[in-house]
Amino acid sequence: MAAQTDDARAIVTVDGLQALLQAIQARGYRAVGPTLQNQAIVYDDVESIDDLPRGWTDEQDGGCYRLTRRSDDALFGYAVGPQSWKKYLHPPKLRLWTAEHHGEDISVTPEASPGDRFAFIGVRACEIRAIEIQDRVLVGGLHVDPHYKALRERALIVAVNCAQAGGTCFCVSMQTGPRVKQGFDIALTELLDGGEHVFLLEAGSDEGHALLAQIPHRTASDDEIEAADGVVERTASSMGREMRSDDLNALLMGSLDHPRWDEVATRCLSCANCTLVCPTCFCTSVEDVSDLAGEQAERWRRWDSCFTMDFSYIHGGSVRAGAKSRYRQWMTHKLATWIDQFGSSGCVGCGRCITWCPVGIDITEEVRAIRGDDASAKEPR
Ligand code: SF4
Numbered sequence: 001m002a003a004q005t006d007d008a009r010a011i012v013t014v015d016g017l018q019a020l021l022q023a024i025q026a027r028g029y030r031a032v033g034p035t036l037q038n039q040a041i042v043y044d045d046v047e048s049i050d051d052l053p054r055g056w057t058d059e060q061d062g063g064c065y066r067l068t069r070r071s072d073d074a075l076f077g078y079a080v081g082p083q084s085w086k087k088y089l090h091p092p093k094l095r096l097w098t099a100e101h102h103g104e105d106i107s108v109t110p111e112a113s114p115g116d117r118f119a120f121i122g123v124r125a126c127e128i129r130a131i132e133i134q135d136r137v138l139v140g141g142l143h144v145d146p147h148y149k150a151l152r153e154r155a156l157i158v159a160v161n162c163a164q165a166g167g168t169c170f171c172v173s174m175q176t177g178p179r180v181k182q183g184f185d186i187a188l189t190e191l192l193d194g195g196e197h198v199f200l201l202e203a204g205s206d207e208g209h210a211l212l213a214q215i216p217h218r219t220a221s222d223d224e225i226e227a228a229d230g231v232v233e234r235t236a237s238s239m240g241r242e243m244r245s246d247d248l249n250a251l252l253m254g255s256l257d258h259p260r261w262d263e264v265a266t267r268c269l270s271c272a273n274c275t276l277v278c279p280t281c282f283c284t285s286v287e288d289v290s291d292l293a294g295e296q297a298e299r300w301r302r303w304d305s306c307f308t309m310d311f312s313y314i315h316g317g318s319v320r321a322g323a324k325s326r327y328r329q330w331m332t333h334k335l336a337t338w339i340d341q342f343g344s345s346g347c348v349g350c351g352r353c354i355t356w357c358p359v360g361i362d363i364t365e366e367v368r369a370i371r372g373d374d375a376s377a378k379e380p381r
Pocket residue numbers: 274277278279280281334346347348349350351352353354363
């Protein structure tokens with residue numbers, strides 16, 4: 001296929017996808033996307049499409065994740081892995097400033113804004129929504145995080161419509177997926193049926209249109225557009241989990257003394273995994289470190305979690321001393337008070353907290369139990 005004029009919806013081949021990646025890199029972006037590492041699909045630098053998890057998929061359930069081989073060569077044939085894009089935009093550890101002694105004087109040098117221009121390859125609809133939620137938290141209020149803002153403003157998003165739902169996904173319940181609707185520069189739908197391995201490509205920004213114009217493509221046919229729509233519809237109808245979400249603020253805030261909080265506390269290990277894998281959790285703590293000579297000191301920010309004892313430690317004691325109050329704080333914030341605070345739910349239905357909870361605590365199951373729908377509380381689907 002020769003490079004043609006720009007189209008609203010175009011078809012590119014696997015080679016065309018490689019050309020897209022090269023065009024992105026040629027514009028100075030650092031391309032990061034899904035890679036196979038340590039028996040999981042994790043986000044890392046990608047040099048070429050050969051770094052993508054071709055032919056692999058994931059199986060997920062409460063406390064369970066494993067990779068298996070697909071019967072085809074899909075490059076994006078999995079749901080979501082343990083990591084989210086927040087590892088780049090809101091990194092786990094960040095130095096905020098450095099202080100140095102100069103005789104009697106002390107100079108404090110704020111950390112420079114990061115210079116990376118990330119291109120995120122393979123962003124799912126729920127993940128775009130998660131980034132938008134972090135936008136609201138980290139740059140949309142009175143106190144702007146300059147590091148996040150600098151990285152976010154320069155980031156390019158190449159989204160992918162999900163072709164299969166994970167066993168713990170419930171984006172349909174949270175109205176965040178599986179179709180990518182906004183917030184992308186380029187959106188791809190991988191098409192493998194029909195004997196050809198191609199991608200339906202949609203440009204969603206000027207940068208996306210400019211990239212499309214640079215790579216070999218052809219106009220998508222009506223059949224190909226219909227096939228791409230069918231991929232997303234099949235995914236939407238096969239969610240691993242579901243959760244009624246229209247009344248969660250009233251339900252949870254009216255159930256603060258529900259016996260289920262005691263029950264879940266007998267299982268919760270307060271390990272904080274759920275908050276670390278969650279793409280919207282944003283809490284951090286700061287730590288000061290100095291050298292032994294007292295000549296230099298640094299302040300570091302690191303991810304923290306409402307599940308740790310220290311997180312709510314004030315005036316000689318921890319406000320939330322047990323797993324019951326910590327789990328209740330996390331879930332009521334995520335699903336209820338987040339709405340009061342930021343105008344939306346803090347959950348996008350990605351399912352990571354279910355998959356990566358070592359004891360398989362399932363936020364959808366906990367909601368069902370509190371709702372009083374005990375008969376279905378144990379049913380995952
Ligand atoms: S609470 Fe769980 S399902 Fe919801 S966004 Fe966070 S990790 Fe995903």
